Amino acid sequence: MESRSTVIDKLRIDYEVPFVSDRGKILDHTIVRINERRKGVEISYALLDPSEQDLDSLFPSDGMDSLAEMTGSILHDLGVMPQRIALQMWDYSVAQGPYSVEGRAPVNKQRDTVLIIFTKSPFVYKFGYEMVLWHQAMHAKDRWERRFPAAHPQVQVSEWIDALWHFSIDGRLEAWNKPHYNKSERLEEAAALFRKLRLPADVTERALRAGDGLWAKEVTMAELVEKGKSLGLEASSQKASSKRQAKGPETR
Ligand SMILES: [Zn+2]
Numbered sequence: 001m002e003s004r005s006t007v008i009d010k011l012r013i014d015y016e017v018p019f020v021s022d023r024g025k026i027l028d029h030t031i032v033r034i035n036e037r038r039k040g041v042e043i044s045y046a047l048l049d050p051s052e053q054d055l056d057s058l059f060p061s062d063g064m065d066s067l068a069e070m071t072g073s074i075l076h077d078l079g080v081m082p083q084r085i086a087l088q089m090w091d092y093s094v095a096q097g098p099y100s101v102e103g104r105a106p107v108n109k110q111r112d113t114v115l116i117i118f119t120k121s122p123f124v125y126k127f128g129y130e131m132v133l134w135h136q137a138m139h140a141k142d143r144w145e146r147r148f149p150a151a152h153p154q155v156q157v158s159e160w161i162d163a164l165w166h167f168s169i170d171g172r173l174e175a176w177n178k179p180h181y182n183k184s185e186r187l188e189e190a191a192a193l194f195r196k197l198r199l200p201a202d203v204t205e206r207a208l209r210a211g212d213g214l215w216a217k218e219v220t221m222a223e224l225v226e227k228g229k230s231l232g233l234e235a236s237s238q239k240a241s242s243k244r245q246a247k248g249p250e251t252r
Pocket residue numbers: 135139162166250251252
């Protein structure tokens with residue numbers, strides 16, 4: 001049998017919004033090294049120290065089969081039907097975020113490929129990965145349907161954009177009876193973020209009300225940016241982000 005860690009294919013993903021590195025290098029695509037195909041989904045293992053033994057214990061074959069199958073069916077349920085679906089599994093996380101960091105979901109600019117990145121092994125941590133998968137698939141859907149740009153996975157948007165986006169995502173999932181974080185969890189998360197950004201109380205109050213109002217509403221990136229400007233979120237996050245080295249994948 002062929003080794004599970006052999007590179008059998010390479011998948012190039014081009015982005016509309018490139019990542020600019022600390023040295024000013026512009027990265028407008030990623031190359032994903034594909035190791036396996038399961039249930040119509042391409043699998044890439046990004047391990048710090050790849051060995052066959054690690055692979056089998058971190059990402060057991062039967063677990064990967066069901067994860068791949070579920071990924072395909074969730075995207076299909078959401079009306080996202082790319083030519084190529086890839087899963088990238090990490091056994092490490094480069095991100096130091098305020099909340100749990102579970103994944104990312106870039107799409108390419110041609111809109112024929114979706115990549116779902118798991119930054120933690122969903123098997124080792126034994127959490128129900130269904131919710132994470134639905135969540136990431138919704139980020140992918142919004143990008144797929146061009147409400148959000150196809151951005152390089154390392155591009156870090158302001159945290160308040162994600163916080164507001166999550167009201168839209170989880171509200172729609174709730175309306176469809178799919179696994180989601182509930183509104184009170186999202187309100188708490190947003191409130192914690194606004195505290196961290198040291199927003200004035202009235203701004204926080206208006207921002208939380210705005211989040212509440214976005215529950216289950218389809219939004220675009222442009223609308224969120226506009227909303228953030230009118231609420232005065234933009235200025236506050238610039239102060240915070242200049243102190244912080246932006247890198248790594250997004251939060252849940
Ligand atoms: Zn998210």
